[in-house]
Amino acid sequence: MTTDGTRDERAAAERAAARDAGVGIEPAAGHIGAEITGVDLTEELSRERVAVIEAAVHRWKVVFFRGQRLDHAGHVAFARRFGRPVVPPRRGGASPADVPEVETTADRLELGGRFGMDHDEWLDRRRHTLLRGWHCDHGARVDPPAATVLRAEAVPPYGGDTTWASLAAAYAGLSAPVRAFVDGLRAEHRLGVGYRPRPGDDAYARHLLDHQVATVHPLVRVHPVTGERLLFVNGYYVERITGLTRPESTAVLEMLLEQATRPEYTVRFRWEPGSVAFWDNRATIHLAPADAARLGHPRIMHRVMLTGEVPTGVDGTPSEPLTGSAPGRW
Template sequence: MAHIEVKPAAGHIGAEISGADLAAPLADDEVEAIRAALHRWKVLFFREQYLDHAAHVALARRFGEPVTPGSRGSASPPDFPEVETTADRLELGGRFGMDHTEWLDRRRHTLRRGWHCDHGARIDPPAATILRAETVPPYGGDTTWANLAAAYAGLSAPLRAFADTLRAEHRLGVGYQPRAGEDAYVRHLLAHQTATVHPLVRVHPETGERLLFVNGYYLEQIRELSRTESGPLLELLLDQATRPEYTVRFRWEPGSVAFWDNRATIHLAPGDTAHLDHPRIMHRVMLAGEVPLGVDGKPSEPVTGPEPRHW
């Protein structure tokens, strides 16, 4: 453990880790030191880590159970079903008769739309994500994360108490603007509906922290409120979650690895690289998560979609 150095990257979230070779088997004390740093700083950054797919999966297994996504694109490695390659995202618009830019524009209806946790509409969102960079642009392409525990703690006491009592529906495809006439993506959404009523404040299963469980990508409506009441409150809470002081921004390099707690953070993928004509190839492995629990101890409620641990 003496080899591991934790250097905070921002006041509330993020730390750079040195002294660990992620391509080699980690010792038990190294695993525990990294896990403790993850609980404290929510997202960890490692530089000059040249993992292949096998080492990436092996690393993930030291911290949990990697999930096997049910649908991946042609860029993902066929021999490693746990690994997703982000270049697959560029194929998605084409599958539905749109270029990538139009597909994104129709899905992102607000400035906060891109902020999300991975697969937050599921009954059991992943516990963590490990993302490694293979090829990145010479500039641009940064990712930003926000600390949901700090965001909750930063609310006034009356608003925290109110939020503790509420639940909200998270749904895949919220806010999508359909194309005129036939729309293949609408058909896809109807065939793969995924929605869950999650607590607006969830309790972290390992640290016990209360987390403001909001995002701009999946969140539909607070169940106990009308739409006219729900909309402004969700906007306020999302603004709270993404306040600059609760965020950290990471500059990627080839060989960089980011390891984040998907329960305690939301993140924003970069939107400044499409015009650069330079590939950005990243590989992702996610760890299986549990059904969230609210402050009252009650679990999230499924609306539609896969059962826990079914991908």
């Protein structure tokens, strides 16, 4: 853990490096989110600019670029400056066949029809509580992605905003007794947690069983770069806190999820065509909008994820895979 003095010195050094590299960094909220200006992501970035952007991601958890002209290849090339892009084994038909690292999120609109539901029903069965939609990307894996780069191609004239929450700020905002309590806990993360099956035969429920992924993660993970403690909870993947009874686990998780998504720990981004968001998937959870599909306007987004590591807890104990994933294997 860093002291306030060390943190202030580091922030001053980062501001100086950004000025020297000709990069503007404008915070968007008090704890999380910053807009980066003065950078054309289609150009070859200097090592200095890469270092400034990476430091901003670690400091602000999610950074935004507007007015970019990236294509699929440029998107992957930019992401590769910060890590190794993931090649997802399964993508929908809207994703580009010749660029395997890119997922097109319009694929999500295909899922309801594929499993015999319209999109609204499929979404409602996955998000039947207010906090259920909050997630990090692929959080049920033993090695969730380290970061995600999301690019907007087409967006509706209104609606479709994405919100991110800082898990570092959420942990720091807990009282000292609660921090001491959660530091030693672990939680089971499982794909499809909370999905409400349709009566009778449910093709999506069968799909979840056939592709099950589950891991026991520390409830508080330590960031491998910044050393920050992160409240590693989300509504989409966490099944229960191990070692607690079901009622105890439900009550504690509800409290922690409400803590993680408090408005002061969040930032909301209004997308435009050409916008790019780059976030630390270890230190954030996000809420994809549920309103855009109902507006009847296209919302086409392209995603590249960076390979992550196995999380470790405060005591140094790593996450333990239960089924469906192994480190580095997608």
